[in-house]
Amino acid sequence: MASETIRTAPAAPLRSRLPVNWLGLLPFTAFAVLFLILPTMKIVIGAFQRPDGSFTFANVANLNTPSILAAYWISIRISVASALLGCAVGFAMSAAMVLGGLPRWIRGPLLTFSGVASNFAGVPLAFAFLATLGPVGLVTVFLRSHLGIDLRLLGFNLLSFWGLTITYLFFQIPLMILIITPALDGLKREWREAAEVLGATGLQYWRMVALPILFPSLLGTFALLFANAFGAVATAIALTGSSLSIAPILLFAQIRGDVLGDPHLGYALAFGMIVITGVANGIYIWLRARSERWLK
Secondary structure (H helix, E strand, C coil), X not given: CCCCCCCCCCCCCCCCCCCHHHHHHHHHHHHHHHHHHHHHHHHHHHCXXXXXXXXXXXXXXXXXXXXXXXXXXXXXXXXXXXHHHHHHHHHHHHHHHHCXXXXXXXXXXXXXXXXXXXXXXXXXXXXXXXXHHCCCCHHHHHHHHHCCCCCCCCCCCCCCHHHHHHHHHHHHHHHHHHHHHHHHHCCCHHHHHHHHHCCCCHHXXXXXXXXXXXXXXXXXXXXXXXXXHHCCCHHHHHHHCCCCCCHHHHHHHHHCCCCCCCHHHHHHHHHHHHHHHHXXXXXXXXXXXXXXXXXX
């Protein structure tokens, strides 16, 4: 009986495959490492260092001073006020666009404008509001000369708590519209029809069905808007300068190299801001994940 020979095919040469699909992430990864991760690590490390490089908790302990605590408190108040107003106005506008009787052609321009305005900040935004609501701004002069209304006599000052809060609303409201619109789109028509079949009014539907479903999205968006306002520095410096002592302005004064500046105390200030904004963003991510379960 002839023996059968088993022939095996030659092994294919090993080829090292380059993950081409991941190459597109390299520019963003490099950008994030150079301008986000490494500076954040430097801030965190510097917050626990002396000028000679030795370890210390003194910088963080020095945050417990009246001036620094007052700056944090003002920043928190401005962030809460602008986030609340931004959520209320943005939700009303988005609900009118998605669920109201507004023409469908309004949606595109409104979302486009919101995408641009939510990133409009810094010196251009400060100049725009100074030219509009400043001491000699267009609206201020018009109200005083034509209607006899003096905003300063009424107590309004753009370089104040409410002035900065109103300025922040220019990018807070569009950001709210961009985030809450998909959540409103996720409300199923069947839920409202079922509520109406069971005899619920429109107010009862919103109170017992829609708002409980949207509550995680609303609360998460509020946390995001709070973090967005708390970390805003360019607009506050360009608008108020040193007339309003908030945490970002106090941080800028500590690290820019003045005679009384303390860079490591500035690092500690920035570290505190990172902790606060990190907690707010973490709450937003967690609540957004919970809301997506209902809206799928």
